[in-house]
Amino acid sequence: MTYESNKAIDANSITIDGETVPFDAGQTIMDAALAAKIHIPHLCHYPGLTPAGNCRLCMVEMNGESVAACVTQAQSGQQVSSNTPELNAARLAITQMLFVEGNHICPSCEKSGNCRLQAMGYYLGMLEEHFHQFNPRREIDASHSTVLLDRDRCILCDLCVRASRDIDKKNVFAIAGRGIHARLVVNTASGKLGDSNIEENDLAAKICPVGAILIRERSFDSPVGERIYDRRSISDTALTEHVPEKEVDRG
Amino acid sequence: MLVLMKNQSRPRSLIFDKQHLLHRLYILQQQDRHISSETIVRVAGECNMPVSQVASVVDFYSFFYREPVGQYHMLLSNCTSCGYQAGETDLLKMLCRSLNVDPGITRADGRVSISETSCIGMCDHGASMLINGIPLVGLDETKVVRIAGLVEQQMTLCQWPQDWFQITHPIRQGGMLLNNVGPPGNSLTKALSTGPGRTLDMIEYSGLRGRGGAGFSTGKKWRFCREATGDTHYVVCNADEGEPGTFKDRFLLQCHAGALFEGMAICASVIGARKGFLYLRGEYRYLLTHLQEALELQYNNNLLGCSILGHAGFDFDIEIVVGAGAYICGEESALIESLEGKPGVPRIRPPFPVTCGYLGQPTAVNNVETFIAAAYIVDHGSGVFRMSGTEHSAGSKILSISGDCRNPGIYEYAFGVSIQQVLNDCGADNAQAVQIGGPAGTLVARRDFRRRISFEDVSTGGSFLVFGENRDLLAVNQNFARFFAHESCGFCTPCRVGTRLMEGSLQKIVDGRAVAADIDEIKRLSSLIMRYSHCGLGHTAANHMLDSLKQFPDLFEERIMRQAFSPQIDLEAALETARQITHRDDADAHLD
Ligand SMILES: Cc1cc2nc3c(=O)[nH]c(=O)nc-3n(C[C@H](O)[C@H](O)[C@H](O)COP(=O)(O)O)c2cc1C
Ligand code: SF4
Ligand code: SF4
Ligand code: FES
Ligand code: FES
Numbered sequence: 001m002t003y004e005s006n007k008a009i010d011a012n013s014i015t016i017d018g019e020t021v022p023f024d025a026g027q028t029i030m031d032a033a034l035a036a037k038i039h040i041p042h043l044c045h046y047p048g049l050t051p052a053g054n055c056r057l058c059m060v061e062m063n064g065e066s067v068a069a070c071v072t073q074a075q076s077g078q079q080v081s082s083n084t085p086e087l088n089a090a091r092l093a094i095t096q097m098l099f100v101e102g103n104h105i106c107p108s109c110e111k112s113g114n115c116r117l118q119a120m121g122y123y124l125g126m127l128e129e130h131f132h133q134f135n136p137r138r139e140i141d142a143s144h145s146t147v148l149l150d151r152d153r154c155i156l157c158d159l160c161v162r163a164s165r166d167i168d169k170k171n172v173f174a175i176a177g178r179g180i181h182a183r184l185v186v187n188t189a190s191g192k193l194g195d196s197n198i199e200e201n202d203l204a205a206k207i208c209p210v211g212a213i214l215i216r217e218r219s220f221d222s223p224v225g226e227r228i229y230d231r232r233s234i235s236d237t238a239l240t241e242h243v244p245e246k247e248v249d250r251g
Numbered sequence: 252m253l254v255l256m257k258n259q260s261r262p263r264s265l266i267f268d269k270q271h272l273l274h275r276l277y278i279l280q281q282q283d284r285h286i287s288s289e290t291i292v293r294v295a296g297e298c299n300m301p302v303s304q305v306a307s308v309v310d311f312y313s314f315f316y317r318e319p320v321g322q323y324h325m326l327l328s329n330c331t332s333c334g335y336q337a338g339e340t341d342l343l344k345m346l347c348r349s350l351n352v353d354p355g356i357t358r359a360d361g362r363v364s365i366s367e368t369s370c371i372g373m374c375d376h377g378a379s380m381l382i383n384g385i386p387l388v389g390l391d392e393t394k395v396v397r398i399a400g401l402v403e404q405q406m407t408l409c410q411w412p413q414d415w416f417q418i419t420h421p422i423r424q425g426g427m428l429l430n431n432v433g434p435p436g437n438s439l440t441k442a443l444s445t446g447p448g449r450t451l452d453m454i455e456y457s458g459l460r461g462r463g464g465a466g467f468s469t470g471k472k473w474r475f476c477r478e479a480t481g482d483t484h485y486v487v488c489n490a491d492e493g494e495p496g497t498f499k500d501r502f503l504l505q506c507h508a509g510a511l512f513e514g515m516a517i518c519a520s521v522i523g524a525r526k527g528f529l530y531l532r533g534e535y536r537y538l539l540t541h542l543q544e545a546l547e548l549q550y551n552n553n554l555l556g557c558s559i560l561g562h563a564g565f566d567f568d569i570e571i572v573v574g575a576g577a578y579i580c581g582e583e584s585a586l587i588e589s590l591e592g593k594p595g596v597p598r599i600r601p602p603f604p605v606t607c608g609y610l611g612q613p614t615a616v617n618n619v620e621t622f623i624a625a626a627y628i629v630d631h632g633s634g635v636f637r638m639s640g641t642e643h644s645a646g647s648k649i650l651s652i653s654g655d656c657r658n659p660g661i662y663e664y665a666f667g668v669s670i671q672q673v674l675n676d677c678g679a680d681n682a683q684a685v686q687i688g689g690p691a692g693t694l695v696a697r698r699d700f701r702r703r704i705s706f707e708d709v710s711t712g713g714s715f716l717v718f719g720e721n722r723d724l725l726a727v728n729q730n731f732a733r734f735f736a737h738e739s740c741g742f743c744t745p746c747r748v749g750t751r752l753m754e755g756s757l758q759k760i761v762d763g764r765a766v767a768a769d770i771d772e773i774k775r776l777s778s779l780i781m782r783y784s785h786c787g788l789g790h791t792a793a794n795h796m797l798d799s800l801k802q803f804p805d806l807f808e809e810r811i812m813r814q815a816f817s818p819q820i821d822l823e824a825a826l827e828t829a830r831q832i833t834h835r836d837d838a839d840a841h842l843d
Pocket of ligand 3: 153154155156157158159160161184207208209210212213
């Protein structure tokens with residue numbers, strides 16, 4: 001018997017859309033999928049950070065139950081379906097919810113083309129926003145010299161919170177408020193980013209999937225048409241992302 | 252064996268920790284009528300916490316405010332039973348008019364603010380409110396007029412008629428738990444002489460299932476917790492009772508606190524805990540003094556404290572933590588977050604609290620009634636308990652009955668009782684439907700009144716809302732939709748955004764602007780919220796919509812327009828801003 005077939009009968013494998021996928025103890029369904037280069041749509045997950053499970057894009061069906069792949073431990077015998085019309089329709093609706101909840105005017109947004117929410121919309125075939133706009137009033141924070149916080153576009157994914165707390169070790173952000181009033185807050189007495197010790201090279205300043213945290217004066221570094229998702233689909237790029245392992249790589 | 256009765260007294264400060272973040276913030280809120288940014292920074296410094304943690308706690312709980320509330324701060328319950336709209340008149344509007352104040356906005360002189368809040372658990376007392384945190388019950392038009400007068404004359408609450416604050420406890424029908432008023436200590440004495448292993452066997456054999464809603468086997472939960480490894484174990488009593496229409500825990504805390512604390516101590520002996528918490532919803536803060544006294548009594552009788560009932564090495568303490576207005580804190584992992592001084596955002600499960608709960612330690616969380624039932628089982632035997640009820644629902648259930656019936660109140664039944672029987676007993680002659688288990692539960696229409704209260708059929712944490720013939724059920728749906736949108740913790744997209752969208756879709760139907768496609772849209776939205784949300788709140792938030800659509804389709808059909816499409820926004824209303832800006836109100840500035 002070959003090593004490969006040994007592995008298949010070995011307890012540590014699941015199936016995703018019929019494909020056998022091995023996993024190591026402690027891995028989530030998402031970890032196992034990414035390692036096998038299978039794309040399960042996700043926005044609030046970023047390999048290398050503790051998963052949070054809030055966006056719900058990564059919902060899959062596992063033995064008849066709907067679970068979030070990024071926070072569900074892989075266990076042998078799990079039969080997972082992910083790329084189904086039903087799940088993709090749900091993902092589309094969830095993406096639309098994220099669009100209408102904030103203020104996303106893509107044509108005038110400097111993140112356009114590099115934005116994971118927008119790219120998710122393209123990937124899922126989103127043609128309209130479907131739900132009515134909430135048009136919330138949210139505060140912009142331009143108090144920092146190099147990092148801009150535009151809450152209008154925040155999707156409350158918590159990535160900056162985790163990056164700042166767990167990787168940068170600065171704990172600059174948190175999410176406060178209940179329900180639809182949830183919003184990103186800055187951990188300073190004034191609540192202003194300018195009084196925090198965030199720097200443009202921090203992971204927290206760069207990880208935002210949308211145009212809510214932006215490095216200032218970089219908007220046209222790459223012209224429209226040559227931006228990340230102008231060239232590649234999020235289903236490819238998402239397979240290659242990881243928090244830089246070494247401090248120096250993060251710079 | 253000689254049981255040594257040693258009197259132990261316990262300082263209040265250990266029963267109720269004033270330093271707990273929620274308690275500190277409560278005091279500051281009372282003092283300054285709001286919690287300012289400066290206060291947040293100061294508290295963060297004193298507690299050695301990040302400013303953002305204190306800010307996120309202040310912003311999460313309904314009873315903390317960033318802007319000053321009035322000297323008289325009134326929160327009218329918006330429940331379908333104890334709510335301001337339960338009768339003919341909108342009492343909130345009336346009160347606001349009488350005091351010349353807008354809802355949610357403190358009057359310019361700082362005297363008064365009026366707003367609404369989710370069910371405060373006074374459903375058997377008619378329309379009710381919290382005034383400066385204290386329940387004032389039996390509101391009607393006459394009372395509203397008098398309240399306005401008292402506020403204008405700046406009478407302190409002690410000068411107000413005291414019967415307005417009387418909470419009575421109508422037991423309409425007792426059963427094994429409510430009629431059980433044996434001498435204190437019986438259950439715990441028996442548990443300790445039986446030993447933890449056999450006590451646990453008894454609980455398991457009794458078939459007791461959690462009374463808080465989910466109905467998980469209590470014996471199994473305790474066994475998992477007992478077997479879980481950890482530096483220490485905790486017992487937590489869930490007295491958050493947030494499900495609209497439920498008030499049986501309020502009654503049990505008032506009248507059966509001793510049995511509750513014995514039940515918790517029994518659990519402690521089984522799982523090996525030395526410390527327990529009672530998490531009391533903020534709306535029930537008025538019970539705090541009573542509960543502290545009840546705890547002191549337990550200490551005095553050596554039913555808590557060190558070497559309980561003379562059993563060397565069995566030490567157990569109970570501390571009370573009071574919430575601050577958040578239904579989600581009834582969800583056990585959110586409750587634990589709140590105990591830890593954080594916003595009540597439910598955790599990722601698994602791991603479950605039994606292995607990883609308070610401070611990451613194995614924790615058994617149970618409802619008030621569950622602990623009391625456990626104490627009963629230990630005292631009377633699992634056989635007696637099992638004799639009541641049905642195959643999968645042993646024992647009894649205490650119901651909180653309210654709404655359109657002559658005799659609202661507390662009723663205890665053996666599981667398996669039919670809905671019709673309950674309706675007969677509470678004097679509901681012309682019910683068209685009952686909502687069982689609160690907004691998250693099941694709507695049962697008249698043709699199904701043969702159905703039975705049990706885990707096998709219609710289960711409930713205690714809420715039993717009667718809707719008479721004249722009730723506008725669509726308004727009930729609107730009320731429930733608003734409840735979920737208001738109480739969603741905001742963590743996950745489907746629940747945070749979806750519950751808001753649901754409110755809007757219902758409004759469209761009520762306004763008569765909806766078309767057939769909107770009904771399909773509501774069904775899709777419901778299933779999206781329920782299937783893909785993070786926690787139990789989202790998983791149940793659209794039950795009421797699906798139930799109504801199924802049982803009362805005409806309600807919706809009647810109001811929809813016979814055309815293919817109608818926009819979600821109200822175009823005419825949307826033009827209002829433009830009219831204001833252009834100072835126009837002529838015919839051309841309107842749609843038709
Ligand atoms: C949104 C939500 C609210 C809840 N509220 C309560 C509550 O107020 N009281 C309660 O005992 N259980 C409540 N529960 C259930 C608890 O999570 C938990 O299952 C229960 O406290 C366990 O105790 P039991 O097994 O004794 O019922 C709630 C659950 C959810 C999802
Ligand atoms: S953040 Fe993304 S989705 Fe939002 S406006 Fe910018 S490009 Fe569009
Ligand atoms: S600012 Fe960006 S990274 Fe942070 S929570 Fe909002 S969307 Fe996520
Ligand atoms: S990626 Fe899993 S919930 Fe967001
Ligand atoms: S916010 Fe609680 S279920 Fe999502």
